[in-house]
Amino acid sequence: MAFDYDLFVIGGGSGGVRAARVAAGEYGAKVGLAEESRMGGTCVIRGCVPKKLMVFASAYPEAIAEAREYGWDVTAGGLDWPRFRTRLEAELDRLEAAYRNTLNSAGVTVHDERALIVDAHRVRLASGAEFSAKHILVATGGRPFVPDIPGRELAITSNEIFHLPALPRRALVVGGGYVASEFACILKGLGGEVCQYYRGAQILRGFDDEARGHVANAMQAQGIDIRCGTDVMRLERTGSGIRAVATDGSEEVFDLVLYATGRRPNSAGLGLEALGITLGRNGEIPVDAYSQTVVPSVYAVGDVTDRINLTPVAIREGHAFADTVFGARPTAFDHQLVASAVFTRPELGSVGLSEEAARAQEPVEVYATAFRPMRTAFAGKPDRVLMKLIVSQATRRVLGCHIVAPEAGEMIQLAAIAIRMGATKEDFDATCAVHPTMAEELVTMRKPVRIG
Incomplete structure (x- = not known):
């Protein structure tokens, strides 16, 4: 035919x-x-x-x-x-x-x-x-998903956020994933006041618990009002904006309501x-x-x-x-060890297993350090970054790497190469540090903070 x-x-x-x-x-x-x-x-x-x-x-x-x-x-x-x-x-x-x-x-x-x-x-x-x-x-x-609540037509999604006629003075971001968290940081950085509602216990579900907690704390320190365990019941148009009636009993008015509750x-x-x-x-x-x-x-x-x-x-x-x-070369893409980055402030870079997933799989050692980076410490800022490695006790392979820091996305791309190649903790240890950098901490952590 x-x-x-x-x-x-x-x-x-x-x-x-x-x-x-x-x-x-x-x-x-x-x-x-x-x-x-x-x-x-x-x-x-x-x-x-x-x-x-x-x-x-x-x-x-x-x-x-x-x-x-x-x-x-x-x-x-x-x-x-x-x-x-x-x-x-x-x-x-x-x-x-x-x-x-x-x-x-x-x-x-x-x-x-x-x-x-x-x-x-x-x-x-x-x-x-x-x-x-x-x-x-x-x-x-x-496509973006907005739940079927009264007043859902008053909300926008990530499809519309780039075409706003003006920036909001006060914004509500609904959702706890990476898109919601990124836009909460963006709108805050652009000068607005931002609330973020998430019905779960902590934002960035699916990422390493310690890492996502670090990001949440940093966002709150910047003035983003994160309210976990909170969802919107309905939205109403008022003379001064959009009223969000929430499950925690609050009723607040915003200039913009952005839904980022998944796709x-x-x-x-x-x-x-x-x-x-x-x-x-x-x-x-x-x-x-x-x-x-x-x-x-x-x-x-x-x-x-x-x-x-x-x-x-x-x-x-x-x-x-x-x-x-068409190439007569049967090829199946391997979905394991795919690195990702969340462009919050600070960024979160992740590849491999979270501590929780790794512990459920096998006995592990956890190497982690949190510290004030040189650049912002000199400026008198309290910012802290996190470097974390999850290591198999049996094989010594690095099962996961999690970085919370400025430019974490750039760092995790390179760490992903080593982890994809099967690097062990001893391979990391044998790598000479580049000083002074934040990333050098990935090769200088000698003692585990948790074992088991």
Whole structure:
């Protein structure tokens, strides 16, 4: 049977674009791709990239205050938010164009409209056009989730935060994950007063307990009002803003309510159920190690599979798919030991097992130190950083590394290489320190603080 395309990709985010580019550019496949929104997906348009630029912007008031302690005669004026937002939108336009150019250069045909799956080898566009494809890849990502509470329409999500006409004076962030915690720090750094409600016992669930407690304490020290065990019952419009009625009995008015209570796979309305693909409880598409669904011609990568919802993971899954299907090199991406960073202030970098997970697995030794870093200590600030290693008693391998410090994301990337290679505690010990740095503490901790 002759097909219109060797591969049709639904979704123009990081995972789908990588799969399309590799299949077409490296393996010569005829590839079509449909994207109903902007090319680049969550990360480029409404996620990692604009968020990190806002992280940078929010750090300047603290940097200027620190500069004064070092003797610089500097003062900060107010943030020109419209100017920043204009620069931000121009950068996103540039990146979107780069994604399109990459696909065009690889020979991928782009359809700027929604697509759904008709059967195992056919897709239909919103315009009504249909195409046949030997293989179909779903890479539609995820979407923010706002619970069904009265007044939910008054809240915004991370999709809208980058396009505010003005910055809020007082903001409520609902959620305890990395997105919520990052935006709480961003809004605080940009000059607002911030409350963060989280229904759980501590923010950043899933990360090492000691590390996330360290981050929470640092955020509170900056003036962020974190209220764990608290959720919103309803939102109401008032003359002065949005009233949030909370489960702890409080009623407070905010200029902005940002919900960051998790994301859901963007799998609805694609025709998957009619094919016999049963979605998971959160809407995720079940796939095997090679990203293949129960329908042999249909694959899925990225956040829509709800495995590890990180952009670099989606990219590696997309590349592995192309290598497997078009490169005749069966490749399964290994989801173990994936490093991650939370861009709070200070940052949290993590790779491998938390202390709690490691203890549940086997006897371990825990090496940890918390100290005042040179730069901020000189400026008279009370900031403290945390360096932590989890070590297997049996094999001496480092099972986990957790860093809470400025630029922790940069440090954890390098630590992840060593841990991925199977480095032991003795390998860390044998590595000469780079002095004076914060990261040198990773190779100078000699005695465990906890054993068992």
